[in-house]
Amino acid sequence: MTMNAARAEDVAAEALRGLGMPVDQRVDGADAGYDLLLGPGATPVEVAFRALVDEQIASRLVERRRWPGATLLVVADRVTSDARRLLLDRRAGYYDLRGHVALRAEAVFVDADVEPLTGRIARKDPVAGRAGLEIATALLLAPEGGTAVRALARTLDRSPGTVSEVLAALTRDGLVDERRRVIGTGLFWRVAERWSTPPTHLATEPPPGDASRVTGPLRLGLGDVEHEVGWALAGSVAALAYGAPVAIRADQPKELYVPDELVVRRAERLLGVAQPGDAACTVRVAPVPAVCAQRVDLPGAEPVWPLAHPLFVALDLAQDAGRGREILDAWHPPGRWSRAW
Numbered sequence: 001m002t003m004n005a006a007r008a009e010d011v012a013a014e015a016l017r018g019l020g021m022p023v024d025q026r027v028d029g030a031d032a033g034y035d036l037l038l039g040p041g042a043t044p045v046e047v048a049f050r051a052l053v054d055e056q057i058a059s060r061l062v063e064r065r066r067w068p069g070a071t072l073l074v075v076a077d078r079v080t081s082d083a084r085r086l087l088l089d090r091r092a093g094y095y096d097l098r099g100h101v102a103l104r105a106e107a108v109f110v111d112a113d114v115e116p117l118t119g120r121i122a123r124k125d126p127v128a129g130r131a132g133l134e135i136a137t138a139l140l141l142a143p144e145g146g147t148a149v150r151a152l153a154r155t156l157d158r159s160p161g162t163v164s165e166v167l168a169a170l171t172r173d174g175l176v177d178e179r180r181r182v183i184g185t186g187l188f189w190r191v192a193e194r195w196s197t198p199p200t201h202l203a204t205e206p207p208p209g210d211a212s213r214v215t216g217p218l219r220l221g222l223g224d225v226e227h228e229v230g231w232a233l234a235g236s237v238a239a240l241a242y243g244a245p246v247a248i249r250a251d252q253p254k255e256l257y258v259p260d261e262l263v264v265r266r267a268e269r270l271l272g273v274a275q276p277g278d279a280a281c282t283v284r285v286a287p288v289p290a291v292c293a294q295r296v297d298l299p300g301a302e303p304v305w306p307l308a309h310p311l312f313v314a315l316d317l318a319q320d321a322g323r324g325r326e327i328l329d330a331w332h333p334p335g336r337w338s339r340a341w
Contacts, residue, residue, distance in 0.1 A: 008049035008075040009035045010161025014131075015101050015114045017157065025159075034070045041107035046070040051077050053094065058083035062090045071105040126169030127190050131158055134288045135166045136175075136191050140311055140340040141290065145181030188341045192318035197287055200264050201279035203272030205254060206231075217266045219259060225297040225306040232257045232286070232295045233305035238313045241298060244331040246317075253279050255316070257286040257308060310337045 013023045013036055024037040034044035046067050050057055053076040065072050072092035079087075079096040087094050093103025093110065097117040103110040126132045134156050139145075149167065153160040170176045175187040182188075206218055221230015233241075235255030236248045258264060267283055274280065286292045295306040307313070310333040317331075318324045318341070328341045 007161055009047045010159040011097070011117060012036065012045075012047050012073055012075050012095050012101075014159040014162050015095055016110070017159070018114060019101070019110065019112055021108075021110070033067045036073075038071075038103075038105075039108045043105050043108050044070040045073050045103075045105075047073050047075060049075045053079045053083045055080065055082035055086050058086045058092075058094075062087070062092055071103065071108075073103055125190075126166045126173065126175075127187075127194055130288075131156075131162050132166050132169075133191065133194055134158070134290070135163055136170070136187055137288050137290060137311070139170070139176060139180060139182055140188060140191065141294070141309065141338075143182035143338050143340050145176070145179045147180060182340060185341050188314070189318070192315050195287055195315045196319055197284045199255070199282040199284050200268060201253075201274045201276050202267055202281050202283060203274040203279070205280040206267070206271060217270065219263055221292070221295075222306070225295050229259055229289075229293050230295065231283075231305065232292050232308040232312070234291075234308040234313050234316050236317075238307045239317055239327070239331070241307060242310050242313060242331075242333050244313075244317065244333075245327055254281040254305065256281055256283050256305065257291045257312070258283050259286060259289070259292045261285055311340055314341050 009025060013025055016023050016036075016038060021039055024042075026032040026035055035047040036045040037043065038045050044067065046065050048061050048065075050061070053061070053074050058074065058079075061074055062072055072087070073095060074083075074087060074092070075095045075097065077097050079094045084094055084096075084102065088102060088104045091104050091106075093101070093105070095101040099113055099116040101110060101112060101114050127136045135152070135158070138147075138152060138156060149163050150160050152158075153163045156163070167176065167180060170187065171178060173186075174183060175190065176182055206220065219230060221228040233254055234257055236246050237252055237254050239246045240248055258267070264283055264285060291308055291312050294309050296309060298307050314328055314331070317327050320327070332339060
C-alpha cells in the first residue's frame with residue numbers, strides 16, 4: 001500500500017472517529033505541535049507511518065518523535081506483536097491496518113478491532129458502508145457539484161481521505177464527474193437500494209406541540225425546525241405535502257424518521273408498541289444524519305410535523321417496487337429543490 005503522512009493522519013482520524021472518539025485535525029501546513037487532538041481532553045497526537053513496524057523501528061519512532069509533548073500513534077500495514085507491546089509500554093499507540101488500533105496516553109486508552117483498511121480501499125460498492133451512503137446522499141442534495149473535499153468532510157465529520165476514496169469510486173463507476181456533479185439518476189437508485197431501515201410501530205403518536213415529559217426525552221426538535229436535529233415526516237404523507245401524485249387514506253399512519261436508536265427505545269417506552277395494523281405511527285432510525293438535520297418547515301403544508309427533505313422522501317417512494325418509479329417519474333417538487341431521480 002502506498003501512503004503518505006497526510007493520508008496516515010486521515011485514516012487514523014477516521015478509525016478513531018469510528019470508535020466514537022472526538023477527533024480534530026490540524027490545519028494543513030500548520031506547525032501546531034500535533035497532528036490530531038483526541039478525546040474530550042484534547043490529547044495531542046503525533047502520527048507516523050511505516051509499512052512494517054517491528055520492535056526496533058518502534059523504539060526509534062518513540063525516541064525521535066517530532067513533538068515530545070504529543071502521544072505517538074504509529075500507522076502501519078503491519079505492526080509486530082513485540083512492537084505493539086513496546087509502543088503501549090512507552091505510552092504510545094499503533095493502528096495496524098489489518099484491523100486493530102490501540103493507544104495509551106494520560107487521558108485516553110483505546111484497544112479495539114476496526115475494519116481492515118484494505119477492505120475499505122477496494123470499495124467495490126462505494127455506497128455500501130455508512131460513510132459511502134452519507135457522502136452519496138450529500139452529493140444528491142447538491143447534484144450540481146462544486147463542494148470541496150475538505151468542506152464535505154467537515155460537514156459529514158468524515159476524514160478527507162475517506163471522502164476522497166468514496167468520490168474516486170463514484171467517479172470510477174460513472175455516477176459523478178471529476179467536479180463532483182451527479183451524472184444521471186444512477187446514484188439515486190444505487191442509494192435507494194440501501195435506504196431501507198426497519199420500522200417500529202407505535203401505539204400513540206407524540207403530540208408535536210406538547211412540552212410535557214414526552215417531548216424532551218424524544219428530541220422532537222420543534223423549536224427551530226430548519227436548524228435543529230429532530231423528527232422528520234417522510235413516506236407517502238410527506239410526499240403528498242410536496243405535491244407527489246400519491247393517494248393516501250385519511251387515517252394513514254405517519255412515517256417518521258428519528259435521529260438514533262436511543263430515541264426509538266424511548267419512544268417504545270413512552271408511547272407504547274403496537275401491531276402494524278393498529279399503529280398510530282411508525283418510527284425509523286434515519287439512514288443518514290442529514291435526514292433529521294436538514295428538515296423542511298413547508299408553509300401551508302397540512303401535516304403538523306417537519307418534513308424530510310424531498311430527496312429522502314423520494315428515496316422512501318423508491319422502496320415501492322410496484323409504483324415507486326411511476327410516482328417519481330411524475331413528481332417534480334416545487335421551489336428550490338433539485339430533482340435527483
